[in-house]
Amino acid sequence: MFGLRKFNTPVLRPAAPFIIGGVSVLFLVAKMQDAMINSDQYRNDPRNPALSAGKKDH
Template structure:
């Protein structure tokens, strides 16, 4: 018998949503990698609007 619309066993939440969670993680990772590659590209490496320009310059100076 259902009491106020509640079932005897809880409805699964995570199990049917695992593909969406996996896709979200993969999408977050790939977008993060694309952003990192774009920021470090030759075109934007020395642009003053790049917030990571100082960090990239420091890394490239320490590698050479």
């Protein structure tokens, strides 16, 4: 009568839209950041992290 009881509580199904949204936002933000780093305006900027990592594709 007392103690922990087992209930069928759905966790993954209600959280699925938020998980999918979070993954898609993370992917799109990473793509935008990569596009901005490799743009012509910031390609030769000394603050560009791609220059310090050795990615000199220009």
